[in-house]
């Protein structure tokens with residue numbers, strides 16, 4: 001379990017490359033037969049990965065939660081970014097194909113990640129504190145709220161699939177979805193935005209071998225960057241933009257927690273105002 005603390009934007013201005021990476025980048029999410037957790041003080045979101053290879057993995061509570069089981073006071077959203085697998089929730093099995101999502105509500109006692117029978121299942125998850133119990137539900141692409149954004153002319157043509165969002169599935173504060181860039185498009189979330197009411201985590205995948213994504217963060221007039229590899233995540237404080245440009249097209253999962261559930265509640269930044 002890793003822990004990440006909240007940072008004042010004025011302090012962030014003085015960070016070196018190493019320190020920016022140490023505080024915001026999550027590198028080794030997937031480890032053989034293990035579940036990894038990064039507990040952040042930004043809205044207490046947990047960013048994690050489960051990679052069952054030879055055995056099923058039970059989601060155990062972690063010391064920092066001081067709870068008897070993981071979801072005692074939390075909700076979780078899981079998206080499979082690997083081969084077809086399944087997750088069992090209190091004895092009910094939910095098959096999860098590539099890019100399918102599962103929302104699990106507060107007070108579900110036993111969550112088990114199962115290995116795939118035809119490859120390697122990789123379960124990426126975000127978990128946030130919850131104060132009400134909502135039903136567990138699988139969400140497929142068909143059920144997602146889908147929006148086309150950007151254009152090829154501005155190299156940002158992409159499909160946003162809102163999977164775990166309140167118009168699709170009721171949640172306490174978690175929102176998660178997946179954005180796919182079209183071939184030839186490399187920019188995500190450009191023009192960028194901030195949302196002081198929510199933090200966000202981005203998980204980049206489907207980055208082809210030998211390609212990278214340059215993720216931009218910081219206040220709009222004081223930006224920095226992190227070079228990211230496939231299957232890595234990055235934290236975005238509420239005061240920060242979160243945008244990226246790849247050396248090819250790619251896909252990413254966004255996940256948010258905080259004050260409200262209004263996806264569109266963004267403070268837009270004009271591209272020409274960035275520094």
Ligand SMILES: O=C(O)C(=O)C[C@H](O)C(=O)CO
Nearest residue numbers: 158160179188189190200254
């Ligand atoms: O491509 C995009 O633009 C996004 O996917 C934006 C994220 O959904 C986001 O940052 C939501 O706040």
Ligand SMILES: [Zn+2]
Nearest residue numbers: 193195200242
């Ligand atoms: Zn955002």
